[in-house]
Amino acid sequence: MLYREAGDFKTTYKEDNQTFPIKFDRYRYYFVLIVAFLIIPFWINDYWVNAIFLPFLIYSIAAIGLNILVGYCGQVSLGTGGFMAVGAYAVYKLMTAFPDVSIMIHVVLAGAITACVGVLFGLPSLRIKGFYLAVATLAAQFFLVWIFNRVPWFYNYSASGQINAPERTFFGVPVTGANADSWATYLFCLIILTVCGIVARNLTRGSIGRKWMAIRDMDIAAEIIGVNPLSAKLSAFAVSSFFIGISGALFFGVYLGAVEVGEAFGINKSFLVLFMIIIGGLGSIFGSFAGAAFLVLLPVLLKNLFVAGLGWQPDLATHLEFMIVGGLIILFLVVEPHGIAQLWRLAKEKLRLWPFPY
Amino acid sequence: MPEQVIFGMEVFLNGLMAGVLYALVALGFVLIYKASGIFNYAQGVMALFSAMTLVGMMNGQVPFSHLINAVFGTDIHHFGWHLPALIGILLTMAIMVLLAWLVQKIIFKHLVNQEPIILFMATIGLAYFMEGFGDLMWGGEIKKLDVGIPQGINLWIDEATYNIFDYGFFIDNLDIFATIVAAILVLALVAFSQYTKQGRAMRAVADDHQAALSVGVSLNFIWVMVWSLAGFVALVAGIMWGTKSGVQFSLSLIALKALPVLMLGGFTSIPGAIVGGLIIGVGEKMFEFLVGPLIGGATENWFAYVLALLFLVFRPQGLFGEKIIERV
Numbered sequence: 187m188l189y190r191e192a193g194d195f196k197t198t199y200k201e202d203n204q205t206f207p208i209k210f211d212r213y214r215y216y217f218v219l220i221v222a223f224l225i226i227p228f229w230i231n232d233y234w235v236n237a238i239f240l241p242f243l244i245y246s247i248a249a250i251g252l253n254i255l256v257g258y259c260g261q262v263s264l265g266t267g268g269f270m271a272v273g274a275y276a277v278y279k280l281m282t283a284f285p286d287v288s289i290m291i292h293v294v295l296a297g298a299i300t301a302c303v304g305v306l307f308g309l310p311s312l313r314i315k316g317f318y319l320a321v322a323t324l325a326a327q328f329f330l331v332w333i334f335n336r337v338p339w340f341y342n343y344s345a346s347g348q349i350n351a352p353e354r355t356f357f358g359v360p361v362t363g364a365n366a367d368s369w370a371t372y373l374f375c376l377i378i379l380t381v382c383g384i385v386a387r388n389l390t391r392g393s394i395g396r397k398w399m400a401i402r403d404m405d406i407a408a409e410i411i412g413v414n415p416l417s418a419k420l421s422a423f424a425v426s427s428f429f430i431g432i433s434g435a436l437f438f439g440v441y442l443g444a445v446e447v448g449e450a451f452g453i454n455k456s457f458l459v460l461f462m463i464i465i466g467g468l469g470s471i472f473g474s475f476a477g478a479a480f481l482v483l484l485p486v487l488l489k490n491l492f493v494a495g496l497g498w499q500p501d502l503a504t505h506l507e508f509m510i511v512g513g514l515i516i517l518f519l520v521v522e523p524h525g526i527a528q529l530w531r532l533a534k535e536k537l538r539l540w541p542f543p544y
Numbered sequence: 545m546p547e548q549v550i551f552g553m554e555v556f557l558n559g560l561m562a563g564v565l566y567a568l569v570a571l572g573f574v575l576i577y578k579a580s581g582i583f584n585y586a587q588g589v590m591a592l593f594s595a596m597t598l599v600g601m602m603n604g605q606v607p608f609s610h611l612i613n614a615v616f617g618t619d620i621h622h623f624g625w626h627l628p629a630l631i632g633i634l635l636t637m638a639i640m641v642l643l644a645w646l647v648q649k650i651i652f653k654h655l656v657n658q659e660p661i662i663l664f665m666a667t668i669g670l671a672y673f674m675e676g677f678g679d680l681m682w683g684g685e686i687k688k689l690d691v692g693i694p695q696g697i698n699l700w701i702d703e704a705t706y707n708i709f710d711y712g713f714f715i716d717n718l719d720i721f722a723t724i725v726a727a728i729l730v731l732a733l734v735a736f737s738q739y740t741k742q743g744r745a746m747r748a749v750a751d752d753h754q755a756a757l758s759v760g761v762s763l764n765f766i767w768v769m770v771w772s773l774a775g776f777v778a779l780v781a782g783i784m785w786g787t788k789s790g791v792q793f794s795l796s797l798i799a800l801k802a803l804p805v806l807m808l809g810g811f812t813s814i815p816g817a818i819v820g821g822l823i824i825g826v827g828e829k830m831f832e833f834l835v836g837p838l839i840g841g842a843t844e845n846w847f848a849y850v851l852a853l854l855f856l857v858f859r860p861q862g863l864f865g866e867k868i869i870e871r872v
Contacts, residue, residue: 262661310853314860317583317664321803322856325849336840453800457668464665498614501684508676515669519662520654 189537205387222376227369235368240441242482243375244433249462249474250386251429256460257469258390259422260402261311265323267455268330269427271447272300273434275340278349281362281439282342289354289361293378293435300431301424303330308423312416315405327453334447348446351439362439371440378436382429387471389425398422399469430459461511465518467527476526484511547711554713555833556826561719563825564726565784569802570809570817571730572777577811578750579770582652582663586671588799590643590775593678594636595782595791599689600682602632607681629691633779640775641768648768675796684793689786693721722784729780730818733773742769804852810865819863824848 194209196202206212230239248266255261276296281289307326311319334340341349353363360366361374389395397418400408409415438445445451458481466477485507492503522528536543569587576584600607604623613619627635651670655663694717702712737743748756749766757763785795801824809820828847836843861867 260661262664310857314856316660318807318856318860320661320664321807321849322853324800324803325846325853328846328849332842332846336842457672460665460668496614499610502610502614502680505676505679505684508672509680510676512669512671512673512676515672516651516666519658519666519669520651523658523662 189534189540191538205391219380222380223373227373230368230372232368235372236441237486238482239372240375242479243372243379244436244441245459245462245478245482246475247379247382247436248430248433248459249466249478250382250471251426251433252459253463253466253468253471253474254386254390254398254429255422255426257463257467257473258395258402259398259419259426260405261308261419261422262317262320263323263426264320264453264456264460265307265326265330266430266459267451267453268327269300269304269430270434270437270455271330271334271451272303272427273297273431274438274445274451275334275349275447276300276431277435277439278351279340279342281352281354285352285354289356289374289439290378292354293432293439296435297428297432300434301428304423304427304430305420308420308427311419311423324453327456331447331451348444349438350444351442354439363443366440375436375440378432382432383471383475386425386429390471394418394421402469461515463525464515465525467525468523470525470527472530473525473527476530480526481511550709550711552830552833555829557713557715558719559826559829560822561715561723561825562829563822564719564723564818565781565788565821566798566801566805566825567818567821568722568726568729568777568781568784569798570805570821571726571733571814572774572781573802573806574811574814574817575733575777576770576774579746580652580749580767581660582667583660583811584774585664585667585799586674587774587778587802588796589671589674589678590640590778591782591785591798592791592793592795593643593674593782594640594775594779595689595786595795596678596682596687597639598632598636598691598779598783599687599786599791601635602627602629602691605682610683611680633691633783636779637776640779641772644771644775645768647771648764652767653764671796671799675793686790686792687786689783689791691783691787693718693783693787695787716788718784718788725780725784726818729777730814733814742766746770801848804848807852807862808855810862812866813862813864816862816864824851827851 189208189210191208194207196207204212206215226239248270252263252266255263273296276299277292280287280292280295284292303326307323310322314322335347341347344350351362353360353365355361356370356374359370361370390398397408397413398421400411400413401415401418401422405415408418434451437450442450462477462481463474464477465480466475467473488503488507488510489500492498492506493500518525524531569591572587572590573584576582576587599605604625604627606612606620606623609620647670651666652663655666696717698715698717698720701715706712735743737747745756745761746766746769748759748761749763753763756766781798782791782795785798789795802821805817805820805824807820808823809816809818828844828851831847832843856862
């Protein structure tokens with residue numbers, strides 16, 4: 187009834203090209219923004235922020251980044267953990283070297299540094315394709331983690347080899363370190379996520395996004411119609427690594443506060459983010475959010491159900507979680523290769539005709 | 545002879561032995577990839593799972609005992625018997641065949657004609673599932689596996705080299721045993737694929753699915769067979785690695801080590817898997833020995849990948865792989 191194009195007249199090209207052409211979608215989007223920015227910060231406490239909201243926001247950024255590379259440009263990468271580590275260590279070095287600069291600038295710079303590293307490891311993609319490339323990105327994963335473990339300069343020669351986030355402020359409000367309030371960390375990540383989401387959405391529907399998709403669908407054909415594979419692939423690597431670097435910086439600085447690189451940014455992190463975009467939907471910004479939310483919520487739910495509810499041992503619940511995640515991946519690939527985003531799309535198609543389907 | 549050179553020779557030999565073990569895992573990948581075009585990430589987890597099953601059965605452990613205890617509040621652990629190794633291996637093999645059948649029936653039957661990368665991701669999902677399943681079935685703790693393979697330093701080599709160089713080489717009996725087993729396995733696999741009816745059918749499927757179908761080869765049967773074979777190779781690899789370092793989670797990570805081996809050797813070549821394994825094994829041991837101390841050690845974690853990466857830039861199909869021809 188409400189979900190209709192009818193009666194929503196577009197009189198300018200700008201209106202015609204907007205992200206949410208349907209009025210209901212537009213209002214829903216504003217509504218979500220209002221709830222996220224104006225209601226949730228007054229209401230959340232430490233538990234909600236640390237268990238659900240921060241991981242969700244941060245993984246969403248990483249998932250958007252990886253989705254640009256895998257879902258839009260078709261270059262499978264298993265090096266997400268390594269690139270997140272680059273972001274984390276970059277922001278750490280910047281925070282400790284320039285304590286007076288706003289943390290926001292550091293985070294963006296960390297993203298830029300990660301983008302450079304991403305381009306470097308993306309260079310082989312010009313020669314190798316498919317899962318040869320996936321394995322090649324494993325080199326990035328292991329090499330980067332190793333180098334952060336072994337070169338003391340990266341962790342400022344601290345005795346433990348860990349990096350700890352000092353207190354830094356954003357407009358006078360501390361967002362990293364022990365004194366940061368939960369609402370402040372939440373809002374800080376939310377602002378970055380919102381900007382990232384808007385940027386990613388507009389990149390992917392603009393000319394550069396079309397180039398990526400052309401490369402994904404068939405790179406030789408794309409080359410023939412005039413897409414430069416060098417610039418398209420490397421820009422995908424750069425943009426993707428930029429987002430992933432930002433998420434790594436936030437993951438370390440805002441969420442964990444102290445990081446041991448092998449543990450926080452190991453190969454499992456790469457797979458986790460990859461699973462998020464498979465379950466959420468390859469080649470969809472909404473899918474990145476949905477997948478991140480799903481895989482952040484699932485362990486929390488399972489833990490509450492089995493450990494708190496039924497009194498099982500935590501390791502049993504972990505094993506079961508592995509099984510469920512693996513099973514879901516397979517289920518989604520078999521039943522709905524485009525993930526939750528496709529289900530959402532189908533639901534919208536149905537809604538458009540409801541209640542008179544014919 | 546200077547000491548450094550003698551040490552280097554010892555490291556070289558040990559690298560060869562380690563390479564054989566990598567090659568053993570890589571072999572399983574090549575089998576499945578050749579016959580079905582699936583890049584089976586779950587190969588390492590299959591090795592882990594088979595080793596766990598073997599240990600569990602030999603000790604007479606009750607499957608899912610932790611889960612049963614948690615749900616029903618009972619306290620059961622063991623049936624109270626101990627199986628001899630041979631029967632345990634046979635039973636495990638039966639389970640791997642069953643697994644192969646299930647994998648084909650439930651997953652890959654529905655994914656025929658999908659893009660390779662989708663299949664690859666499905667095997668990642670399978671790997672996660674089996675990891676959880678194995679832990680749930682047999683418990684997640686580190687287990688000791690002993691099927692009667694000789695272990696420890698080989699005294700004969702120790703003595704012989706001592707007489708020549710004044711320095712006894714340390715070569716593990718297990719590694720020598722693994723090398724022999726791997727050699728037999730490769731010969732058997734080559735003979736199987738060249739001289740038996742099923743082996744020929746397998747190669748036909750690998751060559752062209754549709755042509756094979758049209759001359760009456762059952763794709764389903766071949767795929768189940770190939771997955772069973774891969775399960776068998778996984779079992780052998782699982783036994784070797786499990787005896788060497790205990791049955792534990794890190795066993796599944798050797799699958800990751802097998803990836804650069806494959807890239808180096810080429811995905812489609814059985815000799816490639818062996819040669820690639822040896823190059824990686826020797827390369828990473830020698831690199832760690834020569835360069836490692838200068839740059840902080842533990843280079844084994846990444847050396848193989850970086851080597852493969854650099855190599856691929858110059859020869860994208862690997863040493864023995866078929867040339868990649870792209871048609872539009």
